[in-house]
Amino acid sequence: MIDLAALRLDPDAVRRSQQVRGESVELVDEVLAADVARRAAVGVFEALRTEQKSLGALVAKAQGDEKQAILAQTKTLSDQVKLAESQLRDLDAALENLVLGLSNIVALGVPVGGEDDFVVLREVGERRDFSAEGFTVRDHVELGEFIGAIDIERGAKVSGSRFYYLTGPGAMLELALVQLAMTTAQANGFQPMIPPALVKPAAMEGTGFLGQAAENVYRLEADDLYLVGTAEVPLAAYHMDEILDLASMPKRYVAFSPCFRREAGSHGKDTRGIFRVHWFDKVEMFSFCPVAEAEEEHLRLLGYEEAFLQALEIPYRVIDVATGDLGSSASRKFDCEAWIPSQERYREVTSTSNCTTFQSRRLRIRGREESGISPIATLNGTLCAVTRTIVALFENHQQADGSIKVPAALRPFLGGAEYFQVK
RNA sequence: GGAGACGUCGCAUAGUCCGGUCGAGUGCGCCUCACUGCUAAUGAGGUAAGGAGUCAAAUCCUUCGGAGGUUCAAAUCCUCUCGUCUCCGCCA
Incomplete structure (x- = not known):
């Protein structure tokens, strides 16, 4: 939710932001009108209520006839107050509804445009030349079968399309990746967390996932709970309705959690393998920090993401995501895209967003500073999305015989193994 | 799943039976000032959030887990709901 007071002061800034996102500019004017209407209603209600309260105080003191006279007066007033209150409530809800429709204000410098208008900030790592090495690239599905790490057929049998089993070395690899991610993050000052993956509507709404992204969220009808698509949700909502001490910030958390995504609207996309699945596990970083920092x-989170990919010796590039592809909560977003040899292109493996005060306003998370109490910034970043990391790792470290080299950083978590061998 | 107790301003609690003078007392914590060579101790004052309003104030409104209801009036009465705790049952 954006800052209504700021919008009042500078509606053009919001109009511009909506425009470059390709979203409704008229909504800004609807919000302004609803705001004026609401404030008028506040005035009416408060005047009536003040009168009611002062008469009420007289009732308490008065006796006999005098009391009866006041009671008669106050009865009609009571009806007026109730009416004014319900009108105010309606206008409040209407305004709230409209404001929630506005996306976060895009940061300065974000490339303008759609999905393909990102700016490449850098490419890191060396892409292997497999033809020079004298063999044909295999994709992760084939490699996963060779070493007995991924069972997609049975995933589909048991759970349907876009499900999989990690088996043997694949299962152990997930744990190794998670261990590496969690331990490095902890060393970097993040508090490790294992959060609930099932959350109440308030948490889902507060993080902004029931807007544009709603169709990709699993909902449990019988219990009115949602399956999270990322640990960002329970981490952001962790401090819901709290006022954080300035001295305690930035608060940094790193969580391991399953992620569930309906992948509505992506039929036919990435249907092979485990690149796009309905469920995967992920290690996610999250920061609560003062707006000024x-x-x-954000750059710090990006740095950790890059360091992780470097530790896994996976070539990648960093892109500055364009305005039209930000998602409603982010003011700016950087994606790390790993090189996927079988596809001969870069694909998103991690992503970090600066949500400024957008989420904290919705979740009522504030910070107490010298200057007073104000909303704080929230930021999130993927440290390791397990399935996509496995895809990139398998493909980039494959050997001619189908075995896969284990990057040095992971070996301590895999009993020192240097290769996943063909079974 | 069954039985019971409880949710009040950072923490701990009073107030709820008998509705109005309770947005709410007390202790602790915290802040300011005084006293003291420093600290401690002591004394005085202050110390919730959100909104309306204002240049800024003053002032006003809302909120006593949440949602409804009764009433001229609700922390207080009624209903539902969520959460916590205790006991019993069941269970990874």
């Missing part, structure tokens, strides 16, 4: 924090 948010940009710096």
Whole structure:
């Protein structure tokens, strides 16, 4: 939710932001009109209520006839107050509804445009030349079968399309990746967390996933709970309705959690393998920090993501995501895209967003500073999305015989193994 | 799943039976000032959030887990709901 007071002061800034996102500009004017209407209703209600309260105080003191006279007066007033209150409530809800429809204000410098208008910030790592090495690239599905790490057929048998089993070395690899991610993050000052993957509507709404992204969220009708698509949700909502001490910030958390995504609207996309699945596990970083430090924090999260990919010796590039592809909560977003040899292109493996105060306003998370109490910034970043990391790792480290080299950083978590051998 | 107790301003609690003077007392914590060579101790004052309003104030409104209801009036009465705790049952 954006800052209504700021919108009042500078509606053009919001109009511009909506425009470059390709979203409704008229909504800004609807919000302004609803705001004026609401404030008028507040005035009416408060005047009536003040009168009611002062008469009420007289009732308490008065006796006999005098009391009866006041009671008669106050009865009609009571009806008026009730009416004014319900009108105010309606206008409040209407305004709230409209404001929630506005996306976060895009940060300065974000490339303008759609999905393909990102800017490449850098390419890191060396892409292997497999033809020079004298063999044909295999994709992760084939490699996973060779070493007995992924069973997609049985995943489909048991759970349907876009499900899989990690088996043997695949299962152990997930744990190794998670261990590496969690331990490095902890060393970097993040508090490890294992959060609930099932959350109440308030948490889902607060993080902004029931807007544009709603169709991709699993909902449990019988219990009115949602399956999270990322640990960002329970981490952001962790401090819901709290006022954080300035001295305690930035608060940094790293969580391991399953992620569930309906993948509605992506039929036919990435149907092979485990690149796009309905469920995967992920290690996610999350920061609560003062607004003034948010940009710096964003680069820090990006740095950790890059360091992780470097540790796995996976070539990647970093892109500055364009305005039209940000998602409603982010003011800026950087994606790390790993090189996928079988596809001969870069694909998203991690992503970090600066949500400024957008989420914290919805979740009522504030910080107490010298200057007073104000919303704080929230930021999130993927440290390791397990399935996509496995895809990139298998493909980039494959050997001519179908075995896969284990990057040095992972070996301590895999009993020192240097290769996943063909079974 | 069954039985019971409880949810009040950072923490701990009073107030709820008998509705109005309770947005709410007390202790602790915290802040300011005074006293003291420093600290401690002591004394005085202050100390919830959101909204309307204002240049800023003053002032006003809302909120006593949440949602409804009764009433001229609700922390207080009624209903539902969520959460916590205790006991019993069941269970990874």
